[in-house]
Amino acid sequence: MRFSRERPFVIVGAGKMGGAMLAGWLSRGIDAASLLVVDPNPSDDLKAFLAQHGIVHAPVVPAGTRAALVLIAVKPQIMGSVLPGLAPAVAPDTLVLSVAAGTPVRAFEAAFGPVPIIRAMPNTPAMVGRGVTALFPTPAVSDPDRAMVAELLSAVGSVEWLTSEDQIDLVTAVSGSGPAYVFLMAECLAEAGRKAGLPADLAARLAEATVSGAGELLFRSDDTPAVLRQNVTSPNGTTAAALSVLMAPDGLQPLMDAAVSAAAQRARELAG
Ligand SMILES: NC(=O)C1=CN([C@@H]2O[C@H](COP(=O)(O)OP(=O)(O)OC[C@H]3O[C@@H](n4cnc5c(N)ncnc54)[C@H](OP(=O)(O)O)[C@@H]3O)[C@@H](O)[C@H]2O)C=CC1
């Protein structure tokens, strides 16, 4: 990595996503001395975490900072008020990496000029090295910068390159927000078990173990999700009975279609 104290990697917004990526990078051995975290109201937990790793933090970008890389991980709704304050730290060769949903390349170009910009859509499993990040680079991004960002994001999961900025909204709806759909599945499964008569804590443990175990099996196996589903489904057995509900014409697929469509629409609205 080409970060240093003189040309730091500046992380703007160490909340749920910025914090998850930071935790993932630290667990992969990133040089903490080359990091600068900018977040105006860090929680006591965040302050302790940064202190434990010897990471410098500040409420705003300190005067004189010339960033090698700026990761922008604040909410899209406050982007307009945050970007002007970052501009002095963005040199012509600073790479800007935004994980914000919605905020288009043109908003960063308006704030920083014709610097290289990569829009990224990661997800929170990055915290445990199992994220997936889709990346859209502007033409100003050099091959070495592409390689550097690919290496950085590969440290916390897999990487996909996009060919059109439009795809980011759909990626956001599938994999950016997607972990929440899976966690909801665990919640619903636990609640269904409780309603059917199991003790709530037992139902929750069963649901969590099932969702995480199924995810791990999918990760490790070469089989498709459809094959793994079929492996569970004995002819005329219990799984088939459940799947006849979930795979009915008004089952899970149309619900998922509507959910992804709603998320993508919201991403477009956030673009302003
Ligand atoms: N959460 C997720 O799973 C994903 C989120 N994203 C994107 O990541 C971005 C952040 O989302 P998320 O992490 O969920 O949100 P959070 O609110 O958890 O994180 C944003 C962080 O930015 C801080 N902040 C507020 N104002 C400033 C400022 N002026 N300068 C620096 N930091 C500031 C916030 O502090 P405070 O809390 O004190 O306001 C908070 O710590 C969004 O753009 C979102 O679209 C992308 C993919 C997945």
Ligand SMILES: O=C(O)[C@@H]1CCC=N1
């Ligand atoms: O909910 C959001 O807007 C962000 C973007 C993707 C996941 N979280």
